[in-house]
Amino acid sequence: MNLSEKTLKYIDGLIPRYPQKRSAMLMVLHAIQEEQGFLSKDAIEWTAQKLEVVPMAVYEVVTFYPMFRQAPIGRRHVKVCRTLSCALRGAYKVCDSLQHELGCGLGQTSADGNYTVEFVECVAACGSAPVVIVDDKLHENITPEKAPDFAAKIKKETTVSLPPSRY
Amino acid sequence: MPATERRIIYRHIDEPGYTTDLVCYQRHGGYEILRKAIQRQPEELVQEVKDSGLKGRGGAGFPTGVKWGFLDRKSGKPVYLICNADESEPGTYKDRQIIYKDPHQLIEGTVLSAFAIQARLAFIYIRGEMFGGFTILERAIEEARAANFVGNNILGSGYSVDIIVHRGAGCYICGEETGLIESLEGKRAYPRIKPPYFPAVLGLYNCPTIVNNVETLCQVKHVLDMGGKEFAKIGVPGDSGTHIWGLSGHVAKPGYYEIESGKATVRDLLYDFGGGPPAGRTIKAIIPGGVSMKILRMGEKFKVKLPDGSPGEWGVLDIPLDSGSFAQCGTSLGTSGMIFMDDTTDMVEALANLNAFYAHESCGQCTPCREGSLWLKKITTRVCDGGGRMEDIDLVKTIADQVAGRTICAHGEAVAWPCQSNVPKFRDEWEAKIRAQIHAREHPEGAATTARTGLRLV
């Protein structure tokens, strides 16, 4: 496991703050995923050692929480909220449009490795529906009419030099 | 006279020039309440909260002071405070505003509450998607620590508390307090069975623990500012303080409005604040407080007891905005996130959307919830896709009836209530939709298709 000095330092600072090491689980996994893009088998074993639990205890957490993934995704992670308040204002059309513009199916990554489009459940921004999260940033009022321009904006920001999505 | 807001919690939110840093917060009187309260006896503060009648704002509306009173003091184990910042009930976005725009208010409320219950460690469990909110809170806590409002020997009082901000990772069930506790212990968020695992007795690490919602902790700050008895005068008896109403769905002006409890009606909320339905449309249904609460159909009438004790009748728009009034109408104000649906909404599709949510979010521990939510999703989706059968209507209701009350946590009720209310109230729509589908299947040559509404809620 090759973690950067910065991430290692962050993780080592984090664990002793909790009354029990295992409590740092989600935070450690977030930190690793942010650096490496996903959680590999190595990462799971490393975390298990670090938190003094069996690897299975880490694995069952990784497979339970939707934000954790075990395979890489595109450079930009596009998450469209599909729950009621967003759906009532056109979220499904927005998602269709983003898939079309960015060239990928739902839950898939575009052939150039740039974009992954997914549905997510309510992200607590229902008053400015429909909403889309790109990487770690919330974008509000992305109506079906605005979706093509929004996709164009994402495309303009995305260059191959960008590392794979970290969030 | 149009209804007006009374901003207590949201007093500075969206105020021009108001920022998230400590200097700004202190310029507006920040941490003055802590400065005074920390000189008092913790028991007095608990009593103030009891006197205030404050009810939790996380959805269940449990009286906060009573909950604090359940803390097991005899065990001698450390006490923990957890702020529930998971905000995951669909339709709810009130805590987000506090976290992102007034983080120090939450921190002051947290320190005050921790002091009152004598916790030495507090956690803010924030949903994973709110990455920005996480960094804002971390920064604010650093500032507060540097100014000695958090940390060791706060303001020379001898009392110390640290706050850890902890990120979730995308699960609705982490909002359920015992699921949250499991998650904070580094495990899957499987809710615990009660009894014996009442958090106030056997919570985090099996120690006495209080879990409160973000807004509740902020309300506590104002309770301690005004005094419990004064606070109890705001709103109506049985539901003191303000509620932050978050409007979403088919309404001209979605947004949040803080209103004194019981001092306005659903009509005021829709027209005076929300600007009415979108142009040219009429409202058909309302979900009062987060999607898990029972739906109301426009035109319904409720036999109620008016505040003066006399019998009366309310339509949906007449319902006053307080917990007792919604309870009289067979539903609940929940998290006070109100969703409006206009006449273009296909109610079967709306339910299918929610059933997909619950099936995705069931933690899978108990069979009625895991299987029930999945079957409900499959059946409602099939009805939306043109394969409806008349018997599906009763089937949906029957399955929901067998989930509610038979699960480890209240996710079971959350699964059941939307079905149990939508199906009987909109039975005519279900029948018409399915009748058309049966006709289309029997006459495939006919032009009548069962095209989905384009809302495509599933």
Ligand SMILES: Cc1cc2nc3c(=O)[nH]c(=O)nc-3n(C[C@H](O)[C@H](O)[C@H](O)COP(=O)(O)O)c2cc1C
């Ligand atoms: C499925 C489910 C999800 C919940 N989600 C949340 C949530 O996101 N935020 C919250 O504060 N409470 C949520 N609750 C309620 C909590 O279990 C708990 O009652 C609340 O945090 C207590 O705080 P309060 O007394 O201040 O209201 C949820 C409950 C259930 C059953």
Ligand code: FES
């Ligand atoms: S429904 Fe999309 S943010 Fe709540």
